[in-house]
Amino acid sequence: MDFGFTEEQEMLRDSVVKLMAKHAPPEALRKWDRERAYPEDLYQAWAEAGLLRLPFPERVGGLGGSALDVALVVYELSRVSTDVTMAFGGSIFCGLNILRKGTDEQRAHWLPKLLGGEIKFAIGISEPDAGSDVGALRTTAVRDGDRYVVNGQKLWTTGAGLKNSVICAYVKTDTKAHYRKGMTHILIDANTPGVELRKLNMLGRRSVGTYEIFLKDVSVPADRVIGGEGGGWDCLMGGLQYERAVSSAGNCGGSQAVFDLAKSYAAERVQFGQPIGSFQAIGHMLADMETELEAGKMLTWRANWLVSQRKDALKEITHAKLFTSEMYARHANMGVQIMGGYGLNEDFDMQRYLRDSRSTTIAAGTSQTQRNLLANLMGLKSSK
């Protein structure tokens, strides 16, 4: 059993660390968070460095990187900010669906634009009445000649308002069929007439933004359907598994940042004439954080390695998503406790990690959904 990364992977990781140090310094991150603004220049720097090409095969202009390579990149990006990294994740998850399920024409049309950083993708699954119960979504697309007319509403769509965003919407094309058959995946430019976006006031991820989308008689060409009419469920499930595997690496990156901040603060902050890290209560918190972080990374690297080997990894991905999302939120909370009042002050970064971490046990499937899935895999049929 080999637990190491290859020399190429270490070089890739190093290049991402350097890129982020240059394009996303701490004062810029604080500004983007405060002003709720997304750094387009940073996104373009990722595109120029080839990061968006990494997960795609060479035949479509990609670099042929494995899921583990992508996970390493996401880990390093997220160590700096799990918020700004979301636009990277959303774009590649949707792009990989086009690779898997699209036609040759669709791949030729969409992938060069995505890989070059010209467009971004946002994932539009959730709706006001369809959260964990994805099958309850009500947005419809009705065929009208060579177009579809889309009506409905999406909620919590990450990054939908970023420059040149395309919404990868899941809609019902057959409202009478079972949701696994009546669901369709369709791409809608965010600036199409009839699309209205509203950026929501959320606790965290303020830079990439979380959006509400209203769709009123939106006319979309029929060739925007990916995976065929009624093929939406397959796209959704394939995309979600990859998203959960790779976003576990983001949770580990966020958790690592929190641990590093808390550890150095504990070594420097003096109370009662000694560094607070020398108090057993603080030292033990850090010891627990470090131990859990190692466990979270092992689950994450294993899940992504299995995906890289094209092995069935539903259980391992779910373990990684469940453990690392709860770990990141817990560690950010512990980090604030270790820093006392400074942990809650906006001049320090811990509160940003705390805010950004909180959504990880909800987005891409709640912790309860992950536990239901694991119980079901055990044959317990605990819930839907």
Ligand SMILES: Cc1cc2nc3c(=O)[nH]c(=O)nc-3n(C[C@H](O)[C@H](O)[C@H](O)COP(=O)(O)OP(=O)(O)OC[C@H]3O[C@@H](n4cnc5c(N)ncnc54)[C@H](O)[C@@H]3O)c2cc1C
């Ligand atoms: C910051 C953020 C970003 C997001 N980004 C996106 C995005 O880009 N695209 C997108 O489509 N969606 C996105 N989401 C939506 C996310 O996927 C949903 O919030 C999530 O699936 C839960 O749905 P809900 O919020 O409606 O909660 P609900 O489903 O209403 O759940 C409420 C509570 O009930 C629990 N619950 C529900 N059903 C069960 C059950 N069967 N058994 C046990 N407990 C249950 C849940 O675990 C939760 O604790 C985002 C959410 C957040 C917070």
